[in-house]
Amino acid sequence: MIDRPEFLSSWNRRTLLRHLGRGTLGAGAALVASRAQAQDQMLQLLMEQTRRSDFGQTYDSGIRSVKMPKSSLPTLSPATAQTTEAAIPRYEQLASQGGWPMVPTGERMRLGNRNKAVIALRQRLIAGGDLATSAGVSDVFDSYVEAGVKRFQARHGLTVDGLVREATLNAMNVPIEARLAQLRINIGRLKSFSGNLGPKFVMCNLPAAQIEAIENGVAVTRHTAVVGKPDRASPDINSRIVEVNFNPFWTVPVSIVKRDLIPKMQEEPDYLTKQRIRIIDARGNELQPTQVNWNTDEAVNYKFKQDPGDFNSLGAIRINFPSAHGVYMHDTPSRNLFGEDFRFHSSGCVRVQNVRELVTWLLASTPGWSRQQIDEVIRSGDRKDARLKTPVPLYWVYVTAWATPDGVVQFRDDIYSRDGIGSAPATSRG
8 A cells, every 4th residue: 555645634635636637747746746646547447347346367466366257157056056066075074173263253354454353354365265375374454355245245145345344244253164054955956957958048047136148148138136135035937038018007916906006005095196006896997095994905996007107016018927926027227226235135036137138038039139129119109019030948946055167156145045054144235
């Protein structure tokens, strides 16, 4: 780190750089300004690097022997099942040696800090393979530790910022016995999907809240998802995507009418009007909200349809596939949810970030649906449907631990408590 001269704090940084550009500073001040400019450029590069969603081999310049997950490797493949099984002996050996230390909570740990908790943090990162042993064990949170924290976060589906906050600490302090149990449990799940999934398919890993578009064994694109709440879990799905709806109406499911809409109308009588949701009776007649007794379950006898538009709960796109559960994938106006670590907010359907990119890929072989045409129909607001020329296989799976062929082991919370190893902390919260 470059030392910052004391008198620099009395200057406005931008003013200093502006003077540098004009050549109006003396040699000493110009040197300081040059250093400041270099720091700004370095900081910008680091910020851009952190924002990238592709955690490729070029990421970790601090410790080149430690790899980040490759974004091109799919979660479901015969190789993934094999490498996950191969990772178990390493975790068994580590468990026999006592596992990893607990990292103290309540301590401020970020780049530049110095305290005893960083020693435990380093030991934890080294034990998990996120920090090279050559980095040593000291109480300084340096750039090597920050790189290790980022790698750990990437492996656990957390925001990759290098900051040791609650979610990261919770994930670090899951005992190795629990992680080992997760690996063993998920072997069977992965093997069940190690056959012929098709040359082109879509996979949504529910615990990871992530979607992958796979083509010829490569993850062409990845999409952050929002999936079902723990009490309204998204189901396992084995189906085929057959249609895309543009600017769709949203027909509110009866379960949501009963659990959400009726209580909302009791609290906020103009809710339906504000959300542009229409009430339709069995004869197709539109009713006014005042014609319904919201203190009973009368509303479940009617159909509720939300008009298309930016406010629509489905956003501009709905992706359809046959399902006995009545679920689907869709856009959303609540895009802020994609930035959270804990992305379990829906009532069973799956919301897709950058859904236009996924739909463009799905419709690539369907005439008349280029990216430009997709953008135009969405911009028009017209209701249109696109039937896929060739349906694309779809799998919603529940995988909480896996190792891709690059040797990087990843874990996610057992959000729906299907692993059967007791309640684990929701490491993705916060």
